[in-house]
Amino acid sequence: MLVTQKKQYALRALFELARRSDQAPIKSSEIAEAQAIPPRFLEVIMAKLKRSGLVISKRGFHGGYLLARPPADISVADLFTALDEKDRPEACSACVGKSTCPFMKNCVFMPLWEEAHNAVERVFGRTSLQDLLDRDQAPS
Amino acid sequence: MLVTQKKQYALRALFELARRSDQAPIKSSEIAEAQAIPPRFLEVIMAKLKRSGLVISKRGFHGGYLLARPPADISVADLFTALDEKDRPEACSACVGKSTCPFMKNCVFMPLWEEAHNAVERVFGRTSLQDLLDRDQAPS
DNA sequence: AAGTTTCTCGATCTTAATAGTCGGGAAGAC
DNA sequence: GTCTTCCCGACTATTAAGATCGAGAAACTT
Numbered sequence: 001m002l003v004t005q006k007k008q009y010a011l012r013a014l015f016e017l018a019r020r021s022d023q024a025p026i027k028s029s030e031i032a033e034a035q036a037i038p039p040r041f042l043e044v045i046m047a048k049l050k051r052s053g054l055v056i057s058k059r060g061f062h063g064g065y066l067l068a069r070p071p072a073d074i075s076v077a078d079l080f081t082a083l084d085e086k087d088r089p090e091a092c093s094a095c096v097g098k099s100t101c102p103f104m105k106n107c108v109f110m111p112l113w114e115e116a117h118n119a120v121e122r123v124f125g126r127t128s129l130q131d132l133l134d135r136d137q138a139p140s
Numbered sequence: 141m142l143v144t145q146k147k148q149y150a151l152r153a154l155f156e157l158a159r160r161s162d163q164a165p166i167k168s169s170e171i172a173e174a175q176a177i178p179p180r181f182l183e184v185i186m187a188k189l190k191r192s193g194l195v196i197s198k199r200g201f202h203g204g205y206l207l208a209r210p211p212a213d214i215s216v217a218d219l220f221t222a223l224d225e226k227d228r229p230e231a232c233s234a235c236v237g238k239s240t241c242p243f244m245k246n247c248v249f250m251p252l253w254e255e256a257h258n259a260v261e262r263v264f265g266r267t268s269l270q271d272l273l274d275r276d277q278a279p280s
Numbered sequence: 281a282a283g284t285t286t287c288t289c290g291a292t293c294t295t296a297a298t299a300g301t302c303g304g305g306a307a308g309a310c
Numbered sequence: 311g312t313c314t315t316c317c318c319g320a321c322t323a324t325t326a327a328g329a330t331c332g333a334g335a336a337a338c339t340t
Binding site: 006040063 | 336
């Protein structure tokens with residue numbers, strides 16, 4: 001999978017928060033229900049998003065989650081890189097850790113992996129939550 | 141991983157074939173050694189490349205593998221799609237198989253996954269084995 | 281203050297995909 | 311005929327992803 005289930009869940013969750021960004025904090029369980037996400041799993045996802053500063057949490061009776069920034073200021077790439085840090089370009093498996101690499105210090109493939117990585121980063125970098133909201137309002 | 145180990149092995153194998161495309165058939169074991177690939181694993185990879193028509197095989201004493209087409213006519217994308225057929229854009233996990241999908245028939249995310257998928261396809265589609273060879277000759 | 285409600289944390293389990301192995305068989309060269 | 315190489319299918323192992331659970335800490339309510 002190019003985009004893991006977890007990332008898709010996370011995106012849907014943020015989308016749900018964005019959609020109701022005027023309202024009071026939204027409970028994890030509400031989001032889970034609205035977006036058909038396993039509730040317990042969503043909890044761990046939200047916790048991570050909290051730690052990485054994308055959302056703000058409030059505990060207690062009227063607790064829940066809020067976006068930390070306006071939807072236009074959160075890109076899909078922000079989310080993805082927040083979710084897992086080891087999201088860099090492919091390393092050429094032959095060049096890593098082995099002295100048997102046939103392309104010492106001049107790997108032919110690295111540039112290719114980087115290109116690919118950058119290509120998807122650009123797509124996700126230029127799409128914000130607001131963009132997704134807009135698409136929702138005006139179905140093309 | 142954006143590009144699995146298997147695909148990287150396969151690419152390196154094809155690269156090795158391209159590099160010596162003037163010569164007689166090259167044994168799987170030779171390729172394995174030259175590119176530091178687990179020999180037994182490479183066999184299954186080569187078999188698949190054979191079946192999908194990217195390489196030609198010859199059995200017996202002076203047997204081995206040859207590229208089926210000139211290096212300039214084989215793109216990295218050709219290889220990857222040959223290796224696994226289920227290499228399409230991400231499906232929105234909420235939309236698939238469930239009637240619980242919150243975005244009935246108007247998914248906001250699908251276009252995004254498609255964009256990303258196309259972006260990497262384009263990178264791999266425009267890079268041929270010959271391109272890689274050239275990079276090897278003239279290190280920038 | 282007592283009692284909910286909700287987030288928070290860490291460990292754990294399950295499942296699926298990837299990576300890699302093995303033994304034996306068939307085609308071709310010498 | 312025998313040696314070499316590709317060929318095939320089943321099998322095992324390792325890892326990453328997906329998901330669950332129980333108990334604890336903050337916060338609100340009455």
